[in-house]
Amino acid sequence: xxxxxxxxxxxxxxxxxxxxxxxxxxxxxxxxxxxxxxxxxxxxxxxxxxxxxxxxxxxxxxxxxxxxxxxxxxxxxxxxxxxxxxxxxxxxxxxxxx
Numbered sequence: 001x002x003x004x005x006x007x008x009x010x011x012x013x014x015x016x017x018x019x020x021x022x023x024x025x026x027x028x029x030x031x032x033x034x035x036x037x038x039x040x041x042x043x044x045x046x047x048x049x050x051x052x053x054x055x056x057x058x059x060x061x062x063x064x065x066x067x068x069x070x071x072x073x074x075x076x077x078x079x080x081x082x083x084x085x086x087x088x089x090x091x092x093x094x095x096x097x098x
Contacts (some may be wrong), residue, residue, distance in 0.1 A: 011042055021046025035059055052085075 010015050025042040036058040043051045049071040058074065063070040 010045075082093060 008018065011025045012018060013026045023044040028040040030038045030040075036056065038057075039055045041053045043053050045051065048057060053073050056074075058070070060070055
C-alpha cells in the first residue's frame with residue numbers, strides 16, 4: 001500500500017495533527033467565558049481540498065423553551081454562514097469581474 005505524500009503548508013501545525021494525508025493548522029480559539037467558545041482549524045485533505053473545521057459551544061438558557069429558541073437561531077445562522085461560504089467558493093464564470 002502506498003500513500004501520496006504532500007509537503008507541509010505554511011499554516012500547517014507540522015506535528016501529530018497531520019496524518020493520513022491531511023494537514024491541519026493549530027487551533028484558533030475564541031473564548032467568551034461563561035457564554036461560549038469557538039475553535040477553528042484549517043484542514044487540507046489528501047485530495048488537496050482546503051476546508052475550515054469549526055466547533056462551537058454556546059451556553060444555553062436554563063428553560064427548555066428559551067434553549068430551543070437559541071438552538072433554532074444557531075442552526076439558522078449556521079445555515080446562512082455555510083451557504084455564504086459555499087457560494088463564495090464556487091468558481092466564477094469566465095468574463096465576470098468582482
